Amino acid sequence: MIRTLLSVATALILTAGCGSSGGASSTNNDLPDFTAYDLDGGDVTLSSHLNREVVMLSFWATYCEPCKAEMPVLQDLHAKYAAQGLKVISISLDGPETQALVSPYIKKHGYTFSVVVDEDNGISQAYNPNASAPYLVLIGRDGAIKKRILGFQSSEVPQLERDVRGLLGLDAS
């Protein structure tokens, strides 16, 4: 039975690979929407930014050390490119037991991008089913997912910036 299941799964994956609409040419205007509280009690709604801005969803947690290494990079990108249309939404996977640490961490470092807490795993369920951290989703101005990055490698920061610049229509070299 398991062999059958895996054969079906493998076939499905292979079929999916062949039929994928693929990379920059794909368009997708119906990504799952979400609304979540930011740290000041206001609402952050994804659909308010889709199809207008390049959106970066960054999943992290206060207990995830690689995530904390990535956050200054996000702040740097936010500072450089928010005016050109980059919207960074940082999504904390902290559960209730560590949620109190989220706000102090963001404030002490002076991060100014949007930060929300995924209280019910609802955002993860839509964009990060394994609830991995760090996990980054880049969405182009056409509302399609262009790149997903599992984990953080500091040596790949220049490539990330080139990706962002490319999606913003800036010189990516």
Add this chain to the structure above:
Amino acid sequence: MAWLRVVLAASIGSVLASTPAAAVEFSVGDGDKITLDITESLFLDWHFELEDPQIVAAEDRENVFDLRNRLNLRLRYDMWTLGLRFDAAWFPSPPSSQYQSDFRPEEIYLRARLGKTTLTLGDDFLSLGRGMALSLRKFDEVGFTTTLRGLHALIRTGRYRTRISAGLTNAANVDLVEEKFVPDPNDLIFAARFEGTPFKGFKFGVQGVDIERRHSSLREAVAGVVGGDDDVDPINNAKTDRSVIVGGNIELLSLADAIDIYAEFNYLQNFGRRLTAAGEVDNDSDGYALYMSATGQAGPLTVLAEGKRYQRFEVASSLHPDTAQQQGVTQTFQYVTPPTLERVDQRVINNTNVTGARLRLDYQLPDSKDQVFISGAYFIDAPAVDEFTLHTFGGWERIGAAGDRLLVQAGYRHEEAPDAGIIRVRMFHVDVDWFYAFSEHLDLQFHLNHEFRSKNIGAASLEDDYIEGTSYLTFNVGESWSFTGQFEYLTEESNDSPLFPGAFVQYNINDQSFVRLFGGRSKGGLKCSGGVCRVFPDFEGIKFESTIQF
């Protein structure tokens, strides 16, 4: 070697499926389309020797193979989302009846977004307030995932939000930690929360939860309809009927542009019966949980103060009588996760009858992004009644350019039973995390945790001084390759094999899919995440893991 063919097929599928980030789309006319997202995770273990003391015969523990698979599918069309997760486990030679080959749709949900209302039929996660009234979440770190399978409504109206849910608790039956089969608790839960922000800077929420447990007539009726189990012989002659939790929270944000305050209180009432020679007698109990936090910022100084008082506040799943009595599986699931005020991986033995506080100060050094910090916590009735726990640590966080980061911290923990004259735990710990890029396409990640531990000081026959630690060094080469060396140790007297060397190789097929191979030994023991703890078995052998996303 059927298992080898399966692995090779899956691996080849993984490698061939190296496409850019995109979902699969199907046109359905008039420009409409159905989108399919796929996340496929495969785990394959070869235990040279399975760590399971319940298996007596040594030959039954040797060379145990197992395969576990998770396939997440999500179909989206217009306002509709259909989510499916299929779990599978396969043991070619199960070492005992607790290890079962299994295949099942573990999660199923159909979600409709109707303007400001979201309706979900099927499995959904649910967390109310700070998880004190209910917290059904994904807890992969300790192998727990519990959903509520039923009907869920989330309604937004201006500044207010209402959530109503009803259903049966559904746990991940294939346990990723012990790899044993765990039955669903099937407790029936009704939950509701109303929250809002009536004006800027003020939030509030009220909530109520009714858990109809194994012996409630309502739960028995519903579980009977869905094929639930009977409980002819209750464990320890105790019948559990209901748990009811009511509570609420308030939150004041940006007071004087610098201070945030959060406070939450929940009251718990348990209803049950005990079977005695004279017949059934009531076996009710109650409890409560109070939690408060305050955050403040003044220039370079950030302050976090937290306090908690939990009394008899234990809300876990009902024990499944069949598997508990016949197979020895006694795993239950936490339904609440109140804040611990501890480090996230701290071994917290008691978070149900405890009073405590934590104060943390962070200070940004002048002309720098660097921070120094100190944290101190004190708990009464922890780890047990009339005992106390003290934990303090401090450190330095250095933020470099473009993702370079160094964190160094050290601390001391003391758990004492003064009446018995015993120091239960005395621990000094050092932790280092370092991220450094040598150049584009080459960086390292280093982690070190070292603990000097002493336990049961004052109880001569139980006293033990030992060291415990975990360290690993990873080199990331380009976007595709990662190489990790890992070294763990535990010199506790009861452990006759104290060293745990191992190595990982990871290949990233594309930016969202990878295959990973581990060989060696890894340390088990009690591991915790956010106050949820469980004992992990040691591992010795080879692990293969792959995750593929479309």
